[in-house]
Structure formats: C-alpha cells, structure tokens
Amino acid sequence: MKRVFEVMNVKCGGCANTLKTKLEPIFGPVEVDLEAMPRKITVQVDDEQIEELRTQLRKLGYPMADEDLGIFEAGTAKAKSFVSCAVGKMGE
Numbered sequence: 038m039k040r041v042f043e044v045m046n047v048k049c050g051g052c053a054n055t056l057k058t059k060l061e062p063i064f065g066p067v068e069v070d071l072e073a074m075p076r077k078i079t080v081q082v083d084d085e086q087i088e089e090l091r092t093q094l095r096k097l098g099y100p101m102a103d104e105d106l107g108i109f110e111a112g113t114a115k116a117k118s119f120v121s122c123a124v125g126k127m128g129e
Contacts, residue, residue, distance in 0.1 A: 039081050043102035044094055046118035047076035052099070059097055064090065075102045 047053065053069035056078060060067045064086065068079040082090055094100055098118030100110075 039079055041077050041079050043075045043077055044099045045075055045102055046099050046115055060093060
C-alpha cells in the first residue's frame with residue numbers, strides 16, 4: 038500500500054537522491070516532496086515493513102517526524118543527514 042510519511046532533516050535534491058537510492062532497492066519507488074514542511078516521502082509499504090523503513094531512515098539521518106528523539110539522537114541524526122546529503126549530491 039502506498040503511504041506518506043513525514044521525515045526530518047531532508048533539505049535538498051541531494052537528500053532526496055540519497056533517499057531514493059538507498060530505499061528503492063528495499064521498498065520500490067520512492068517519491069520525495071521537497072515542497073512540504075516537514076518533508077514527505079511516499080513509499081509502497083505494508084504494516085510489517087514500517088519498522089524496517091523507520092530503521093533505514095534513521096540510519097541515513099532522516100528519522101520520521103513522529104519519532105521522539107533525545108538531544109543526542111537528534112544531533113546524531115542531523116550529522117548523518119549531512120553525510121547522506123553530500124553523498125546524494127555526488128550521485129545527482
């Protein structure tokens with residue numbers, strides 16, 4: 038089922054490229070809405086895949102907006118997102 042999730046730390050096309058590159062092999066086509074705030078991604082996932090999606094997004098530094106992250110976790114996610122963004126820009 039296609040679902041929309043709000044994600045944090047997505048700033049630009051580089052971030053969107055990273056999300057697509059890393060998530061599409063696992064979940065299929067990924068759409069990233071860079072106009073919405075917080076940013077939104079659309080992914081084809083079943084209920085049992087949502088936790089895996091959360092895990093993958095956290096690994097990349099783009100946690101879902103509904104996650105309650107502590108100060109350390111939020112800072113770590115932001116740092117990871119900078120690296121993911123840079124990698125995504127190189128792939129554009």
